[in-house]
Amino acid sequence: MYDIKALYEAQSVADAIRLLREHPRAQIIAGGSDVLVQIREGKRAGVELVSIFSLDELRGVNLEEDGTLRIGSLTSFSHITKDPLIQKYINVLGEAVDQVGGPQIRNIGTIGGNTCNGVTSADSASTLFAWDAVIELTGPEGVRKIPIKDFYIRAGKVDLHPSEIQTGILIRRESYEGYAGHYIKYAMRNAMDIATLGCSINVKLSDDKKKFVDIRIAYGVAGPVPMRAVHAEAYGKGLPVSGETIRKIGDTVSEDIMPRDSWRASRAFREHISKVLCQRALTEAVRRAGGTVPDDLSGEMGGAAL
Amino acid sequence: MTEKRTSENHQYKLVRCRINGAERETMVDVRASLTDMLRNDYSLTSVKKGCEVGECGACNVLIDGECFNSCIYLAVWADGKDILTLEGLMGPDGKLSDIQQAFIDEAAVQCGFCTPGVIMSAVEILENAEKTGREYTRGELRKLLSGHLCRCTGYENILNAVEKTMKKRLAKKAGK
Numbered sequence: 358m359y360d361i362k363a364l365y366e367a368q369s370v371a372d373a374i375r376l377l378r379e380h381p382r383a384q385i386i387a388g389g390s391d392v393l394v395q396i397r398e399g400k401r402a403g404v405e406l407v408s409i410f411s412l413d414e415l416r417g418v419n420l421e422e423d424g425t426l427r428i429g430s431l432t433s434f435s436h437i438t439k440d441p442l443i444q445k446y447i448n449v450l451g452e453a454v455d456q457v458g459g460p461q462i463r464n465i466g467t468i469g470g471n472t473c474n475g476v477t478s479a480d481s482a483s484t485l486f487a488w489d490a491v492i493e494l495t496g497p498e499g500v501r502k503i504p505i506k507d508f509y510i511r512a513g514k515v516d517l518h519p520s521e522i523q524t525g526i527l528i529r530r531e532s533y534e535g536y537a538g539h540y541i542k543y544a545m546r547n548a549m550d551i552a553t554l555g556c557s558i559n560v561k562l563s564d565d566k567k568k569f570v571d572i573r574i575a576y577g578v579a580g581p582v583p584m585r586a587v588h589a590e591a592y593g594k595g596l597p598v599s600g601e602t603i604r605k606i607g608d609t610v611s612e613d614i615m616p617r618d619s620w621r622a623s624r625a626f627r628e629h630i631s632k633v634l635c636q637r638a639l640t641e642a643v644r645r646a647g648g649t650v651p652d653d654l655s656g657e658m659g660g661a662a663l
Numbered sequence: 664m665t666e667k668r669t670s671e672n673h674q675y676k677l678v679r680c681r682i683n684g685a686e687r688e689t690m691v692d693v694r695a696s697l698t699d700m701l702r703n704d705y706s707l708t709s710v711k712k713g714c715e716v717g718e719c720g721a722c723n724v725l726i727d728g729e730c731f732n733s734c735i736y737l738a739v740w741a742d743g744k745d746i747l748t749l750e751g752l753m754g755p756d757g758k759l760s761d762i763q764q765a766f767i768d769e770a771a772v773q774c775g776f777c778t779p780g781v782i783m784s785a786v787e788i789l790e791n792a793e794k795t796g797r798e799y800t801r802g803e804l805r806k807l808l809s810g811h812l813c814r815c816t817g818y819e820n821i822l823n824a825v826e827k828t829m830k831k832r833l834a835k836k837a838g839k
Contacts, residue, residue, distance in 0.1 A: 363674060364693040364739065386737075393696075393735045394716045410740050435729070459810030460784065461723055461732045548809030549718060 359396050362403045367412060370495055370524060376407045377520040378497060383407045385522060387431055387470040390462055415469070415524055418442045424530030430469025430493075430523045434481075435460070437468060447528060449538035453484040453557060456542045459549050469523045472508070475515040475582065482509075482583040484540050484557040487575035489532040496521030509582040535561045536571070537646035539638045543630055545621075553622045554578045556634035558642045562598065566648040569593050572606070572639070579614035579631055586613035589635070598643055600651040607636035680741045682707070683751030697733035697741055698722045701748060709749035709779035713812075720811035723780035724748050730787050730810070749779040752786070762789060762828045769824040773815035781811045785825045792829050793836060799829065 365380060367373035377383060383405040386392045395401055409415070415431040418440045426446055428437065434454035437443055443451045457463055457471070457480045471479045472492065485505050492508045494501050497520050505526075508516050517523065538559030544550040555577035561570040572593040574586040589609040596602040616627035640650045665677040667690070679688040682705060689704045698715075701707040701724065710733055713721030717735040724733045725747040752760040762785050765771070772778050788807045792799060799807065804825055813821065 358692065358694040358699065359696065359737075361694045364737070366739065389737065390717055390735055393737070397716050408737070408740070410737075458717075459720070460807055461720060461730045461810045462717060464729045465717075465731055465736065548806070 359393060360399075360402045360404070361396065361406055363405045364408060365406065366408045366410075370412060370414065370522065373407060373409050373412065373522055374495065374497055374520050377522070380405050380407065381519065385409060385473075387473075388433065388465040388467045390458070390466045391470060391474055409522060424534070426528040426533065427493075428468055428526045428528075430525055431467045432469075434463035434466050434468065434471075438463070446533050447488055447538070449540050449557065449559065450481065450484050450488065453480050453540040453542070453555075456480050456540075462549075468526060472505070472526070473515055473517060473523050475509060475511075475513045477512060477580065477582050478552045478555065478578045479583070480540075480542060480552060480555060480577070483555045483575040483577040484538070485526060485528075486583045486585055487538060487540075487557040487559050487573045488528050488536075489573070491527040491529065492523060493525035493527060494518070494521050495524040500524070502527065505583075506585065512581040536573075537642055538573075539641035539645060541634045541638045543634060551621070552578055554616070554627050554630050554634060556631065556638050558635065558638040560639070560642045560646050562643065562646045562648050566646070567598055569596050569598060569602070574606075574610065574613075574635060574639075576610075576614060576631065579616045579627065581617075584613070586610045586635070588612040598648045598650065603636050603639050603643070603650065606639060607632040610635050676739050676742075678739055678742045680743060681745045683747060691738045693737070693739055695738040697724070697731075697736040697738050697746075700738035700741065701733060701746070707748045707750050711776055711779060713776070713780075718812065719777070720780045720784070721777055723783045723810070725783055725787060728787065728790070730784050732810075747783070747786070749782055752782070761831065762786065762824070765824040765828045766821070769820045769827065771817055771820040771824040773813075773817050777811055777813045777815075781808065781813070781821055784808055784811060785828070788825060789829055789832060793832055796833065796836065798833055801826065804829075 365376045386406045386408050415429040419427045438451040438455045471481045490505045536559045540557040542552045543554045557575045577583045592609045593606040618624045674693045675690045678691045701710045711721035713719035715734045717732040722734040
């Protein structure tokens, strides 16, 4: 038995907001793969929970009229990976969340829970940063939409107001159209492990595939919250696609990242793999965008696969 | 009455669901996991209590055709769902299913504690393979089975059992 004082099951988004207002100390439970484990560990003892698990209206991926991809916050990782719209427009997100935990965790874990935890290592978060995702929040005052970089306040803290729930994650057409990306998770094990570092990159190349028109480089575990390598991005924009520029862009990320020592890895190691993963993910993103990278670089780095 | 509180102020809720093909209903303590409900209310002891934090896969069951670790799934969430446990694989005459027999033939069982959970993952994998006609590679099968820990380290034989059953089912399907 879980140490739960009371469980309130929401029947709709409006009902969830009402329950959260009635029970201000209650915490939200979505898929529960973090919340229930924390209760089992003795944290949150005697907690009151508002369960939003049965709100099927928050599940699924849709393409809105203006081309915005809308991912319902309760969509499970495995459903995101299998979704035809995700595969068509932002396949790298499907690939990223296919590296969370193991198969059963990917069936219960939700993308909304993954982002609302405010954890830097969340496999979905760096890729959502890379795609300039917008977070949709619904509360007593209605709906507000904020860029994902503003949603993360500090480690474990996101901009979720009292009685508010995250209802969707939006990727605008201009964010994905013409871009191709790649995500690399570095972890000690292939399954049931948390990222030592994650790097998600997408690029837009010129029509002749010879120049970087735009580069977005995002990291998990390179700082207290997921982040973008803005200096490296600015440096790379407009440069020709070559092994040398990819290497230099990778070297520039050290201006952006601020990893720390932890029991998983040292700061020095994280700084090193930040560069290497950037170069590898960038090489693969270029290839997926239809560009070619000289063999010397891909050979030197053992190919794009990790 | 679908909800009540006892004298100790424990909160109960009526949970109606289909378990191994039969419609069932019972009043469940809201603090219970699905593992608790399946074991204590329905005596389905193939659902093992292992780590109880969603890491080992010993409590894995199918819910509406997908695998879930029932230890980190609230019992009340099972309302309206279709649940399949290992007990539901047995034929009406007591005959084992092909995947269960394959585990015996390949010696994929040692102490047996992880086995029901692994077999339920195999059920989902095999059904997907049959549905799509796709033959998974050994590497893909490893990934699909990666949500299970076997402390007797019998992974090779488990993979052999799942792979052979998949090939048999796909050959049978192609033959028809």
